[in-house]
Structure formats: C-alpha cells, structure tokens
Amino acid sequence: MPKISPFFQPSPVAFQDSLAILHLKRDLLTPTVLRDHDDENIGYAEGKVTTTRYGNYPHSTLIGKPWGSQVKASQVDTGTRGRVGLLLAARGEKRKRGGSSAGHANEVAVAATHVEERKRVTETTELKDVKVPRPAETGFCHLLPPTPEVWTASLPHRTQVVYTPDYSYILQRLRVTPGTEVIEAGAGSGSFTHAAARAVFNGYPHENAVKSRRSHAGDVETGTGRIWSFEFHEPRAHKLQEEIRNHSLSGIVTVTHRDVYENGFTLADTAPQPSIKASAVFLDLPAPWLALKHLTRAPSSPLNPSTATHLCTFSPCIEQVQRTVSSLRSFGWLDIEMVEISSRRIESRRERVGLQEEGLRGVNATPATVDEAVDRLREVEGRDRSYHHGMTVRSLNDSLGGDGSADGQREDYVSRQQRLQNIRDAQADRKLYKEGRLIHRSEPELKMHTSYLVFAVLPRAWAEDDERGAQEDVRERLEGADAGVVEKPVSKRQRKRDAKERAGGDKDIELEMKWQIEDMSGDGQ
Numbered sequence: 001m002p003k004i005s006p007f008f009q010p011s012p013v014a015f016q017d018s019l020a021i022l023h024l025k026r027d028l029l030t031p032t033v034l035r036d037h038d039d040e041n042i043g044y045a046e047g048k049v050t051t052t053r054y055g056n057y058p059h060s061t062l063i064g065k066p067w068g069s070q071v072k073a074s075q076v077d078t079g080t081r082g083r084v085g086l087l088l089a090a091r092g093e094k095r096k097r098g099g100s101s102a103g104h105a106n107e108v109a110v111a112a113t114h115v116e117e118r119k120r121v122t123e124t125t126e127l128k129d130v131k132v133p134r135p136a137e138t139g140f141c142h143l144l145p146p147t148p149e150v151w152t153a154s155l156p157h158r159t160q161v162v163y164t165p166d167y168s169y170i171l172q173r174l175r176v177t178p179g180t181e182v183i184e185a186g187a188g189s190g191s192f193t194h195a196a197a198r199a200v201f202n203g204y205p206h207e208n209a210v211k212s213r214r215s216h217a218g219d220v221e222t223g224t225g226r227i228w229s230f231e232f233h234e235p236r237a238h239k240l241q242e243e244i245r246n247h248s249l250s251g252i253v254t255v256t257h258r259d260v261y262e263n264g265f266t267l268a269d270t271a272p273q274p275s276i277k278a279s280a281v282f283l284d285l286p287a288p289w290l291a292l293k294h295l296t297r298a299p300s301s302p303l304n305p306s307t308a309t310h311l312c313t314f315s316p317c318i319e320q321v322q323r324t325v326s327s328l329r330s331f332g333w334l335d336i337e338m339v340e341i342s343s344r345r346i347e348s349r350r351e352r353v354g355l356q357e358e359g360l361r362g363v364n365a366t367p368a369t370v371d372e373a374v375d376r377l378r379e380v381e382g383r384d385r386s387y388h389h390g391m392t393v394r395s396l397n398d399s400l401g402g403d404g405s406a407d408g409q410r411e412d413y414v415s416r417q418q419r420l421q422n423i424r425d426a427q428a429d430r431k432l433y434k435e436g437r438l439i440h441r442s443e444p445e446l447k448m449h450t451s452y453l454v455f456a457v458l459p460r461a462w463a464e465d466d467e468r469g470a471q472e473d474v475r476e477r478l479e480g481a482d483a484g485v486v487e488k489p490v491s492k493r494q495r496k497r498d499a500k501e502r503a504g505g506d507k508d509i510e511l512e513m514k515w516q517i518e519d520m521s522g523d524g525q
Contacts, residue, residue, distance in 0.1 A: 005197075014066075022057060027153070031151070046074065055072075055073025055139025061133055072135050171196060179200065182280045187230065187240050197252045201252060204252070226252060228256070228278065230255075238257070261291055265291075277304040279304045288320070289327035289328075295458070311457070315452050337454070355376055
C-alpha cells in the first residue's frame with residue numbers, strides 16, 4: 001500500500017521525513033523536509049536547522065509538534081567560517097574570495113578530510129548526542145501541513161505560478177470532481193498540478209478500480225482521478241517528477257516531457273494511449289491554439305467520447321486570447337467565454353491606540369483621548385523643568401566649590417527608556433487579543449491582472465447510432481402524446497426526493513444523482 005500523500009490526508013503531528021511549511025509572516029512561507037539529523041553535513045550541533053531572517057529553527061524542535069503550533073526560534077551558531085569551508089568542499093565548490101590556487105587547493109583538501117571525518121562521526125553518533133537547542137529571545141513561526149494553498153505560496157518559482165484565486169475558479173468551471181481525468185499542458189512549477197490532484201483524488205489506482213454506482217439514469221462509472229501533465233522544458237519536467245514522487249502523488253499525477261504542439265497528448269512516441277480519457281483540459285501555454293488540433297473527437301483523441309469536455313486556457317495577453325477563440329470556433333468548441341479575476345484580501349485585526357502602546361510593534365502609539373494627550377504634555381513639561389532645575393543646582397554647586405556629586409535630578413523623574421521598559425513589562429500580563437477595536441480593511445493595493453482565462457465546451461461525440469436513438473425517443477414521445485398518454489411534469493424538488501429514496505441511504509449515490517438533476521435543470525430539461 002503506497003504512502004498517502006500529506007496533500008490529501010495530513011497526519012495529526014509533524015513527523016520525521018515529512019514535508020512541513022514554516023509560516024513566518026503572511027506572505028513569507030518556507031518549505032522544508034524535517035530531519036532528525038544534519039543530512040546536508042552543514043555542521044550544526046543541533047542537527048538540521050532551517051535558517052530564516054526571523055530566527056533559526058532546529059528540526060528537533062519541530063518534529064512531534066501538532067500542525068498549527070507556534071514554535072519559538074532557537075539560538076544556534078550560524079556564522080563559523082569552518083563550517084562554510086566544509087560545506088563548499090563537500091559540494092566541490094570554490095570560495096568567491098581567496099588567495100592563490102595552490103593555497104585554495106590545500107584548503108579544499110584539508111576541508112575534505114574534515115568532511116569525511118565528520119561523516120564517520122555522524123554515522124557512529126546516536127541522536128542523543130545532538131545538542132539541545134536553547135530558545136532565543138525573539139522570533140517564532142507557525143508549523144503548517146502541506147496543502148495546495150500553502151504550497152503555492154511557498155514553492156520555488158521556476159515559471160509563472162497559477163495562484164489560488166485563479167486555480168480554484170478554474171477547477172470549478174471545469175467541473176472537476178473526484179474521479180475526473182484532467183489534462184494539463186504547461187505544468188511549470190506545479191502549482192495547478194497539486195491543486196488539481198487534490199480535486200480529482202478518489203483513491204489510489206490499486207485500491208480503487210472502476211466502481212459502478214446505480215442511479216436513475218443507469219450505471220455510472222467512477223474511476224480513479226488522474227492528472228496527465230505535460231511539460232516541454234525537460235529540466236522543469238524532471239524537477240516536477242521528483243517533487244511528485246516526494247509528495248506521494250505518483251499514483252495520481254503522471255508528468256511527461258513532451259511537445260504537445262507537435263506530438264499531441266500522448267505518453268509515448270507510439271500510438272496514442274487509450275488510457276487517457278480526459279473530460280477536462282487546462283492549457284497554460286504560450287500558443288494554446290497550436291495544441292487544439294489534438295483535442296478533437298477523432299478516434300485517437302485523448303478526450304472522453306461519452307462526456308462533454310470542458311477546457312480552459314491561461315493567457316497573459318489579449319492577442320493570445322483572440323487567436324485562441326478563433327481556433328476554438330474552427331474546431332467546434334461551444335460556450336466560449338473569457339474571464340479575468342482580480343482578487344483582494346480583507347484583513348481582520350484589532351487596532352490598539354494609545355500611549356500605553358508606545359514602543360510596541362504593530363500599534364498606533366498616539367494619544368487615544370484628550371486627557372491622555374494633556375497628561376503627556378504635562379509629563380514633557382515636567383521633564384523640561386527637571387532638566388533646567390538640575391542645571392541650576394549643578395551651576396550653584398560648582399560656584400560654591402562642590403564636588404559635583406549632586407545632579408539635581410528630581411525623585412519623580414522617569415526617563416524614556418525606563419518608561420518603555422515598564423510598558424514592555426506590563427505587556428506580559430495583558431490579553432492583547434481582546435483589547436482594541438476590531439476592524440476590517442482591504443489591501444491598499446489591488447493585485448491586478450495575472451492572465452485571461454478562456455473557457456469552452458466541446459460536446460460529446462455524436463455518432464449515427466446516437467442520432468437514431470434520439471430520433472426513436474422523440475418518435476415514442478410523439479406517439480404517446482397522440483394516444484393521450486402525456487407524462488406529468490415532475491418538479492425539481494420531487495425528483496430530488498425520489499433520488500433520495502432510490503439511493504437507500506448511500507450518501508455518495510444520492511449526491512451524484514442530485515448533481516445529475518442539477519445538470520438536467522441547467523440544460524433546460
């Protein structure tokens with residue numbers, strides 16, 4: 001039984017060798033694979049460490065924590081030159097700065113010896129010898145499980161990325177459900193690939209052979225959902241294949257290095273594979289109109305002949321859209337529509353205003369009331385009088401020949417540094433999440449155009465047998481009407497009640513039948 005992907009069913013806690021996302025701030029997430037040892041031989045005494053601008057996080061402090069936990073940063077040694085030299089030697093790289101080539105060669109040889117020694121020691125040293133991390137004074141992160149949404153925000157960008165507002169709408173318009181087969185051309189960084197894999201997941205192939213479900217329309221076959229992904233750039237295709245294996249998505253996603261413009265949507269250079277029967281197509285290509293010639297109702301087509309096919313293209317320029325729409329019309333695609341999505345996030349937080357917030361982060365340290373402003377003015381004036389009083393006392397002391405020990409400072413004087421420290425000390429006993437006014441604000445800048453989305457539908461294949469069957473059905477209805485046998489119209493609500501009774505308590509069958517009723521209602525039937 002293969003390992004279930006964490007994108008489908010994450011474990012309750014983070015465990016060793018699992019993919020984790022460190023959430024540092026709203027728009028900064030860092031992916032990492034949790035290890036209980038320093039697998040890169042960098043040389044941290046605390047084991048493997050993820051270093052960020054917001055602190056250092058040894059993986060020993062992350063493994064075993066429930067997802068969503070807030071983890072404090074730790075104090076680790078991040079700046080020794082010896083470790084950097086060892087790492088460069090282990091990778092066979094050269095320093096950017098250095099002396100002569102002979103001196104550098106000697107340095108690399110010595111460092112390589114240390115690397116081998118470290119490997120030997122690491123292999124013979126148990127985990128208990130790893131140094132226990134010490135908490136840092138500042139810095140924290142939140143430990144998140146991998147989902148398509150956080151993976152999109154944290155993945156390494158190899159190409160332009162399809163973001164969550166776009167791919168969520170695309171999957172809905174393509175009618176992608178568990179068991180659907182989807183063709184993706186232009187995989188790129190794999191953002192849409194991961195989201196589509198979760199949407200079509202209906203079990204792995206070995207455990208979910210084709211199932212038959214009984215409905216009022218007959219037998220409905222629901223198989224294992226598949227993503228057939230194609231990428232023209234070979235290094236990107238190999239990198240995505242590696243990520244798919246590491247994320248346990250190999251049974252759902254098949255990545256193929258192929259030029260779909262010339263060779264079409266096949267898995268090999270031989271005849272088209274009959275296993276691809278897609279009902280949804282997503283084209284993220286520079287020239288999607290060049291690939292449409294392979295998406296027809298020909299016998300060798302990778303499209304499912306028994307269902308309508310929904311297509312979406314992702315194009316940044318309106319000129320691309322115009323050529324795509326013209327090609328779609330020439331190949332018989334219907335319901336062609338262009339959509340542009342502009343998303344804006346709404347921020348919900350508590351706004352704290354007042355001088356008691358001075359020196360704290362993320363607050364408005366201005367007087368909240370007139371009385372507070374007057375008190376601060378009196379404090380400033382008192383500090384000014386205290387200063388001048390002290391200067392007078394010291395001047396008199398000097399004129400009388402004193403030793404200068406008297407500074408003339410008033411006993412009630414509080415310096416700004418002391419006042420800020422008092423505010424920070426009082427913060428520990430405050431419940432900040434309950435204080436202030438709850439406000440909702442949208443982003444100051446609207447993230448505008450990413451790409452134009454073109455949607456189209458290709459009707460199912462219609463053969464002579466289908467035409468004869470339809471004509472026969474119409475003839476029977478007309479004959480029944482002439483004989484006075486007229487079917488009584490049934491409301492949509494009554495059809496749903498009948499579907500619930502026929503399902504016999506099976507929620508999956510009931511839901512599928514309701515979807516069919518919705519589709520029939522949408523077609524005007």
